Structures are given as structure tokens and as C-alpha cells.
């Protein structure tokens with residue numbers, strides 16, 4: 001009797017005990033090359049706990065969004081140790097899962113990123129395709145099955161998704177609403193964690209390419225684009241390659257900052273905020289000379305509005321009334337979030353892009369009747 005109870009208790013505790021540490025992903029040192037870096041604002045989220053603090057941060061955010069379009073966030077609530085552990089889980093998702101198992105957990109639909117995206121599925125240039133592997137995880141982590149190596153860490157991945165959504169996305173959306181002189185919760189309401197939609201964690205691994213591929217693509221690894229969704233949270237990592245297209249037409253590098261987040265706006269914010277927070281144009285090229293040949297592991301949270309949100313601007317914003325609303329389409333033609341993400345995802349990397357007649361180095365396509373540009 002006593003032994004059975006003891007055994008039960010032991011089983012209970014072993015179920016609750018922490019999973020073994022994943023093999024530690026040791027990130028290489030940051031580049032020492034002399035590069036032209038973008039000068040990005042740092043938003044300190046510790047300041048967001050008071051109303052006065054939020055007002056101050058909203059001013060900084062408006063400034064950042066109307067110039068570079070990218071900014072850093074610090075004091076987001078994860079320690080360096082927690083962040084390193086997430087990168088280790090990300091790396092294990094690629095290194096500790098065999099090719100056959102990866103096939104089993106590949107996405108089943110063209111219109112949503114879920115599970116593995118294998119390499120060489122997107123066109124880059126001159127017949128060359130990408131060398132990028134993804135693993136996409138909807139924030140409702142258990143709605144899909146995951147490879148065996150990842151299973152011990154699902155609770156951590158769930159906590160990570162919630163952390164991005166509640167502790168980073170919501171505070172940023174509140175600052176954006178304040179910047180538009182809207183009620184603080186106006187954009188948060190359109191991005192509910194519980195609603196149907198695709199806000200997701202993404203692990204990525206870029207693999208080094210052949211010299212021939214580098215030449216034929218002019219070193220471009222991921223073509224210049226704007227993100228499909230609303231706010232993209234990129235967990236800063238030391239391997240360079242990410243560049244922003246600045247308003248003066250120059251591509252500038254994004255510098256790594258330890259345990260910081262690099263945040264930018266996507267198309268959905270252009271729609272919802274009437275052009276006040278334009279989607280940031282960015283790309284990934286071959287890492288700097290002292291990092292050539294290294295794989296590049298990335299961890300992201302791609303946020304989207306609730307699937308049923310119609311993507312038209314908050315015209316009631318006093319700021320938009322003063323500065324004017326830029327529209328991507330008439331309100332009656334506005335796609336829903338669901339239509340937009342599905343059509344953008346199906347087209348991405350596979351559609352035939354048309355060279356722009358107006359802008360040099362730009363290619364275009366129409367998605368849901370809206371002009372989408374790609375930047376070379």
C-alpha cells in the first residue's frame with residue numbers, strides 16, 4: 001500500500017520535473033568588420049510601467065517608425081540565460097531531427113507556415129533558390145504534433161509564445177496606439193492571443209551557400225521584402241546579414257545587441273495605421289567577411305491580427321486626421337487578415353514578379369488587389 005502510493009508520487013514528480021537541458025547552442029562572436037550600421041532607437045520596456053513612461057516611449061517609437069522602421073527593445077523580461085535556452089531549442093529543431101522525421105512534420109498547406117519549410121523552396125535570382133530552413137509553431141503550440149526531439153520543450157515554447165505576445169507585442173501595440181492618440185487597447189483588441197489567427201514562433205536556420213550561388217544572387221539570401229503581418233519580433237543574434245533599406249535608398253546593416261529584440265512593422269500595420277507606421281523594407285545577405293561559412297540561427301515571433309479583422313485604417317485617430325490617411329485600398333475592398341496572410345503566403349517566393357516601371361531595383365505583384373513590392 002505504502003509502496004504503491006510512493007510509486008505514484010514518484011511518477012507524479014517525474015512528470016513535473018524539468019526536461020533535460022538541450023545541447024547548448026553557442027552563438028559565434030559578433031562581427032568586427034567595419035560596416036555601415038543603421039542607427040536604431042532603443043526602447044526600454046521597463047519605462048512602460050507608468051502612463052508617463054508610456055507617453056515618453058510612444059514619442060520615441062513614432063520617431064523610430066517614421067525614420068528607420070526598426071528599433072531595439074531591452075528589458076523585455078527574459079534573461080540572457082532564458083534567451084540562450086530558446087536558441088538551443090531552435091537549433092536542436094534542425095540538428096537533432098532526421099530528414100525523414102522532418103518530412104513528416106512539414107507544412108501541409110501552401111497558405112500557412114507550419115512545421116518545417118525545407119530549403120530551396122523560394123526563388124531568389126537567376127534560378128538560385130534559398131538555403132533557409134524554418135520551423136513554424138502557432139502560438140497555440142499543441143494544436144499540431146511536433147518532432148520527438150522538441151517534445152520535452154513544448155512547455156517552454158508555449159511560455160515563449162505567450163511571453164512574446166503578452167509581454168512584448170501588447171506593450172508595443174499600446175505604444176503604437178498612444179502614438180496615434182487612440183485608446184491604448186485599440187490595436188491590442190485586434191490582436192487577441194485567444195482569437196483565431198496565425199501569430200507564431202518561427203525558428204530559422206540559414207545554411208552557407210556555394211560561391212556560384214553567392215555570385216548569381218549578388219549575395220542575397222532573402223530578398224528585400226516587407227513582412228506580411230503586423231509586428232515582427234526578432235531575437236537579436238550575432239551573425240550579421242540583416243539589412244534595412246533606409247529612406248535615402250541605402251541598405252544598412254543591423255547591429256547585434258546582446259539579449260535585445262529587433263522589432264519592425266509589417267504590411268498589416270500599414271493597413272491598420274493608415275501609413276503612419278510603414279512596413280519596414282529589409283533583406284538578408286551573406287554575413288560579413290569574418291562570419292562567412294557559418295550557419296545562421298534565428299528566433300522570431302511573427303504577429304498577425306485576428307483572422308477576422310478587416311484591414312482598414314483607424315481613421316478616427318486625431319493624428320491621422322491631422323497628417324492624412326494613406327490607404328493601400330478603399331475600405332470596402334480591404335482584405336481580412338486571413339485573406340491577406342493566405343494570399344501573401346501562397347505567392348511568397350513562387351509568384352512571377354514584374355519589374356517596376358517607376359522604381360529601379362523593385363519588382364511588383366498584386367495581392368488581394370494591393371500592390372506589393374520586393375526590393376533588390
Ligand SMILES: O=C(O)CCC(=O)C(=O)O
Nearest residue numbers: 222227234242282284298
Ligand atoms: O533572418 C533575419 O534576420 C530576418 C528574416 C526575415 O526578414 C523574415 O523571415 O521575414
Ligand SMILES: [Fe+2]
Nearest residue numbers: 225226227282
Ligand atoms: Fe522579414
